[in-house]
Amino acid sequence: MGGNRTFTMIKPDAMGNACAGKIIDHIINNGFTLKAMKLVHLSKEQASEFYAVHKERPFYSGLVDFMSSGPIIAAVLEGENAVESFRTLIGATNPEEADEGTIRKLYAEDIGRNAVHGSDSDENAGIEAGFFFSAFEQV
Numbered sequence: 700m701g702g703n704r705t706f707t708m709i710k711p712d713a714m715g716n717a718c719a720g721k722i723i724d725h726i727i728n729n730g731f732t733l734k735a736m737k738l739v740h741l742s743k744e745q746a747s748e749f750y751a752v753h754k755e756r757p758f759y760s761g762l763v764d765f766m767s768s769g770p771i772i773a774a775v776l777e778g779e780n781a782v783e784s785f786r787t788l789i790g791a792t793n794p795e796e797a798d799e800g801t802i803r804k805l806y807a808e809d810i811g812r813n814a815v816h817g818s819d820s821d822e823n824a825g826i827e828a829g830f831f832f833s834a835f836e837q838v
């Protein structure tokens with residue numbers, strides 16, 4: 700069983716679609732508690748750094764352009780077995796493959812513009828939360 704915290708972002712597509720409130724509601728209604736939250740507009744440099752693990756992938760430059768194209772909401776979430784249970788809640792990377800009722804199935808446009816981020820391990824959750832929030836900003 701994993702730890703009790705994960706990190707998420709509501710991506711620019713969902714921000715532009717007026718879906719952010721519905722997504723936050725969905726997350727809270729599924730048992731997660733907000734531990735930190737902020738609205739930010741990443742620079743290209745910041746988005747490149749956040750997604751550096753993908754820098755050799757063909758989608759990297761499109762991903763960096765997209766993630767710096769408008770504001771996002773970054774948040775730290777608490778919940779039981781948070782990383783795995785949040786990945787289940789958001790659904791597959793490609794919304795066409797996401798289960799019914801998942802956030803990506805409900806709100807994502809395509810594999811690139813897929814509404815939300817969810818950390819993939821406890822270690823990355825800590826690193827990603829630290830990218831946006833100091834320890835004092837996480838309640």
Ligand code: UDP
Binds near residue numbers: 758761813816
């Ligand atoms: N992505 C993309 N094309 C792909 C795979 C991924 O544009 O073929 C984007 C998508 O926004 C995804 C992000 O890159 O959320 C990170 O990819 P990852 O494989 O880590 O997916 P995730 O963990 O977000 O499900």
Ligand code: MG
Binds near residue numbers: 817818819
């Ligand atoms: Mg990932």
